Amino acid sequence: MPALAPSTKSTSPSAVGLRRRARTGYLLLIPGIGWLAIFFIVPLISLFATSLQAPTGKNGVYQAAFQVSNYAEAISEYWPQFVRSFAYSGIATVLALVIAYPLAYFIAFRAGKWRALLLVLVVAPFFASFLLRTYAWRTILADEGFITSFFNMLHLLPEQRILNTPIAVVLGLTYNFLPFMILPLYAALERIDPRLIEAAGDLYASPFTGFRKVVWPLSLPGVVAGTLLTFIPASGDYINATLLGAPSDRMVGNAIQTNFLQFRDYPIASALSFILMAIILTLVFVYIRRAGTEDLV
Numbered sequence: 262m263p264a265l266a267p268s269t270k271s272t273s274p275s276a277v278g279l280r281r282r283a284r285t286g287y288l289l290l291i292p293g294i295g296w297l298a299i300f301f302i303v304p305l306i307s308l309f310a311t312s313l314q315a316p317t318g319k320n321g322v323y324q325a326a327f328q329v330s331n332y333a334e335a336i337s338e339y340w341p342q343f344v345r346s347f348a349y350s351g352i353a354t355v356l357a358l359v360i361a362y363p364l365a366y367f368i369a370f371r372a373g374k375w376r377a378l379l380l381v382l383v384v385a386p387f388f389a390s391f392l393l394r395t396y397a398w399r400t401i402l403a404d405e406g407f408i409t410s411f412f413n414m415l416h417l418l419p420e421q422r423i424l425n426t427p428i429a430v431v432l433g434l435t436y437n438f439l440p441f442m443i444l445p446l447y448a449a450l451e452r453i454d455p456r457l458i459e460a461a462g463d464l465y466a467s468p469f470t471g472f473r474k475v476v477w478p479l480s481l482p483g484v485v486a487g488t489l490l491t492f493i494p495a496s497g498d499y500i501n502a503t504l505l506g507a508p509s510d511r512m513v514g515n516a517i518q519t520n521f522l523q524f525r526d527y528p529i530a531s532a533l534s535f536i537l538m539a540i541i542l543t544l545v546f547v548y549i550r551r552a553g554t555e556d557l558v
Contacts, residue, residue, distance in 0.1 A: 296495070312531035321525035326370025328528065335532040339516045343540070346512040349427065349502075350495035353434035357442040357491050358458050358484065364482075366476075369454065383443050391437060395504050398433050399424060402505070425507040433501035441490040452478070493541055513537055548554035 315326035336343075368379050386394060402408060402423040412418050423429050453476060461471035499514030513533060521528035 308534060309530050309540065311527050312535055314528045316528075317545050321529060331528045331532045334537065335529050338529075339513060339533060340533070342511060342513040342516045344536075345510070345536070346496050346514070347540075347544075349431055349434060349510075349512060350492050350498075351497050352431050353438065354442075354488050354492045355436045356431070357439050358488060361439060361442040361446055361487065362484075365443050365450055368447050369450035369453075380447070383440050383447075384489060386437075386440065392500060394437060395433055398436065398505060402429050402432070424505065425510075428509050429505035430502050430510050430512075432499060433505045434495045435500075436494050437501065438491045441494070442487040443466045445486035445490060446480065446483045449480045449486075481552065485549060489545060489548075493545070496541060497537060506515075 310325065311323075312331055313325075313327050313329065314323035314331075315328045316322070317324050364383075366384075368376055393475050400406065404422050404424060409418070409423050413421055413424070417448050420426055423432075457475050457479075458471055461475050462468075466474065495518075496512075497514045499512060499518050502515055504510045515535045517530050517537075520526040520533065
């Protein structure tokens with residue numbers, strides 16, 4: 262009598278365990294998806310709907326509509342603030358990279374037992390309010406302060422001052438967002454195997470060539486992450502321009518704040534926010550593609 266084949270309907274305990282673990286993984290996604298839906302997707306949809314509203318004739322009261330002209334009006338009226346925002350944030354990002362890379366390199370390869378202390382000092386400014394730190398720069402860059410007096414002595418300041426100039430705004434942006442540049446750079450550099458640098462030296466590469474051929478390419482993901490984490494929040498910042506700059510130095514964040522809080526022109530403020538997001542997303546996509554780090558997307 263031939264042996265009976267095992268029933269295909271029976272499920273092994275291992276298969277049941279795999280399906281259960283798969284369901285557990287999807288269940289763990291629910292809190293994160295719910296958080297994004299409540300605090301990101303819903304406000305984003307509400308912001309887009311607000312950007313298309315039309316005025317009712319009463320100050321601060323608008324009705325649902327599809328007024329796309331709000332976007333054209335926002336661009337035509339506030340394009341200088343967009344240009345200024347991206348120029349200031351771009352310069353601040355480059356300055357932050359120039360300052361942060363040597364520091365991150367030193368912490369990763371040369372700090373030794375002082376590494377933990379230096380990392381604490383990097384994040385220490387976050388223990389103070391962003392607003393207080395920016396106010397402190399008003400004292401540092403004051404007209405009667407040491408820094409302004411020193412540069413005036415060298416005749417390097419065309420306006421004889423730093424405060425209430427674009428220089429002060431860029432310096433404030435660089436300082437406030439510098440830790441966002443240092444930490445990703447340190448994380449990327451710290452993962453580099455020092456034996457690779459030693460191997461470059463063994464192959465008669467000069468220190469500069471070893472850096473250009475080994476260290477810089479391997480640290481590029483940290484460079485891309487740091488520049489994005491610096492450029493994106495700096496582009497929408499308005500505190501530094503308000504406290505450290507003149508009225509002619511206002512950025513697009515100041516335009517959004519003014520339209521929302523003072524003029525109560527909610528559609529224009531929402532349109533400015535959406536335009537800013539669209540431009541930043543486009544710049545980020547192009548930058549990542551050109552940097553050759555598409556895996557970061």
